[in-house]
Amino acid sequence: MLPDFNRLKVFYHIYRTGSVVAAAEELCLTQSGVSQHLQKLENEIGVPLFTRLHKKMLPTTGAHNLYTIVSAFVDNLSIGVQSICDRHEKPVGHIKIGGPMEFSRNFFLPFLAAFQKSYPAVKISLHSGNPPELLKQLYDGRIDMAFIDLFSSTEKGQLIGNLSAYTAQTMFEVECLMVCSRQYYDIHVNGDHSYQKLKKCAYGTYEDYGLELKSWFKHHFDRIPADLNIQFTAQNMPTSILWLKNHMGLGLADGYWVADLIDKGEIIPITTDQPHIMNRISMMRLQGKAMTALETIFLDRFHRHMQQQEWTRRVRYLGI
Numbered sequence: 001m002l003p004d005f006n007r008l009k010v011f012y013h014i015y016r017t018g019s020v021v022a023a024a025e026e027l028c029l030t031q032s033g034v035s036q037h038l039q040k041l042e043n044e045i046g047v048p049l050f051t052r053l054h055k056k057m058l059p060t061t062g063a064h065n066l067y068t069i070v071s072a073f074v075d076n077l078s079i080g081v082q083s084i085c086d087r088h089e090k091p092v093g094h095i096k097i098g099g100p101m102e103f104s105r106n107f108f109l110p111f112l113a114a115f116q117k118s119y120p121a122v123k124i125s126l127h128s129g130n131p132p133e134l135l136k137q138l139y140d141g142r143i144d145m146a147f148i149d150l151f152s153s154t155e156k157g158q159l160i161g162n163l164s165a166y167t168a169q170t171m172f173e174v175e176c177l178m179v180c181s182r183q184y185y186d187i188h189v190n191g192d193h194s195y196q197k198l199k200k201c202a203y204g205t206y207e208d209y210g211l212e213l214k215s216w217f218k219h220h221f222d223r224i225p226a227d228l229n230i231q232f233t234a235q236n237m238p239t240s241i242l243w244l245k246n247h248m249g250l251g252l253a254d255g256y257w258v259a260d261l262i263d264k265g266e267i268i269p270i271t272t273d274q275p276h277i278m279n280r281i282s283m284m285r286l287q288g289k290a291m292t293a294l295e296t297i298f299l300d301r302f303h304r305h306m307q308q309q310e311w312t313r314r315v316r317y318l319g320i
């Protein structure tokens with residue numbers, strides 16, 4: 001048997017205050033209304049709860065036992081509601097994000113440090129990988145959102161495959177530059193940026209089979225060399241740049257990695273009549289998946305953080 005909760009609430013206040021009058025004031029009810037609730041509760045459970053002595057309400061043994069149960073429920077309910085309110089203002093939970101290693105290192109890590117200071121109860125998992133790996137993790141539900149770099153070229157479909165299962169929102173544009181050291185440039189390029197000249201150079205890459213290099217040639221010359229001379233494959237951008245600085249050949253680099261080296265004259269960008277490729281960093285989510293409250297707060301803070309940063313023509317934040 002489950003007693004009426006409104007009657008239990010009235011009982012709780014009568015027991016705690018020891019008075020029908022005081023209970024009526026706390027509950028904003030009439031005294032007769034409080035008395036009727038109590039009488040119906042006693043009839044419902046078949047046990048007298050108070051002995052009425054003048055204006056006092058003396059609890060019976062049954063009332064003592066019932067109050068022990070009801071007061072524990074009220075206390076737990078109060079704590080639980082407060083916890084729900086706290087979670088709304090200071091969320092808890094687990095958010096899982098994926099992104100290219102270099103992008104995560106340069107853009108996410110500084111923000112995540114600040115975010116977790118504000119929301120210490122939120123657990124964050126940061127996954128790195130190439131676009132196909134991240135999209136597979138997103139599809140399998142292992143991450144909530146992925147920040148994927150998309151080349152602005154006709155080859156991008158070969159790089160990342162079918163995107164129909166996802167929504168994409170471009171958030172960053174990063175200059176993607178073909179570069180080499182000044183020494184390598186003077187010896188092997190020497191001002192000749194033609195297709196015939198560049199296809200004979202040595203190349204370093206951080207993608208198997210040099211897909212990003214083929215995308216660059218397709219964008220700038222509308223042609224792809226049949227057999228590029230790829231002499232080095234790196235797993236990350238810092239290693240690739242170290243190879244370039246040691247005069248080993250040409251390679252692609254995100255603009256923010258080599259901006260200072262270009263300004264110093266240590267690294268030379270290869271230009272053509274075509275504009276530089278803009279490597280677009282897009283936020284990818286599963287099609288039709290609703291945004292959670294935690295994800296909304298996370299992205300709102302991320303947006304504010306990015307708006308406060310200084311951007312250059314080599315990389316710019318487009319917003320959410």
